[in-house]
Amino acid sequence: MANFNFNKVILGGRITADPELRQTPNGIQVTSFSIAVNRRSSSSNTEQQQTADFINCVAWRNTAEFISRYFRKGSSICVLGSIQTRTWTDQQGQKRYSTDVVVDEAHFVDSKSENPASRASTGAPYAPESYNPIPSYASSSDSAPKFEEMSNDDDLPF
Numbered sequence: 001m002a003n004f005n006f007n008k009v010i011l012g013g014r015i016t017a018d019p020e021l022r023q024t025p026n027g028i029q030v031t032s033f034s035i036a037v038n039r040r041s042s043s044s045n046t047e048q049q050q051t052a053d054f055i056n057c058v059a060w061r062n063t064a065e066f067i068s069r070y071f072r073k074g075s076s077i078c079v080l081g082s083i084q085t086r087t088w089t090d091q092q093g094q095k096r097y098s099t100d101v102v103v104d105e106a107h108f109v110d111s112k113s114e115n116p117a118s119r120a121s122t123g124a125p126y127a128p129e130s131y132n133p134i135p136s137y138a139s140s141s142d143s144a145p146k147f148e149e150m151s152n153d154d155d156l157p158f
Helices: 061-070 116-120
Strands: 009-015 029-042 048-060 076-089 095-108
Touching (some): 061 095
Parallel strands (some): 048 095
Antiparallel strands (some): 009 029, 009 076, 076 095
16 A cells, blocks of 8 residues: 555635734744634434534744734635644643644635625735736736737647
């Protein structure tokens, strides 16, 4: 049997509380939040019931900053990441377990007018360092890309 290890999670749901941005002692940004994900289940009388799973998530660095800036309680969010489990012993000597989704990417789901964060947001919009907007060419004098016209389509190999 081949060595096959795979840990990838895609979740879509609503944030249950406003994410708060914190910093570790080393200055790394982190935010923890929960996502409520609806799940349909059938009861014994074949009636569909809807329940919610509350899934703990943690995001680091730029992803943490992005989430804390643009998402609020009730915001729809789509996250991609991996599952991480932790164990520790509490002050009473009890062994504790935690399973979290470590978020690598976060995406908007709501339109801007539906997003609670867009109504409560203040300040400049978030723009990562690699942000490069697509230029618009409003007039013909702007230097739009030039495309070469092909004169004879008969020379194409297909």
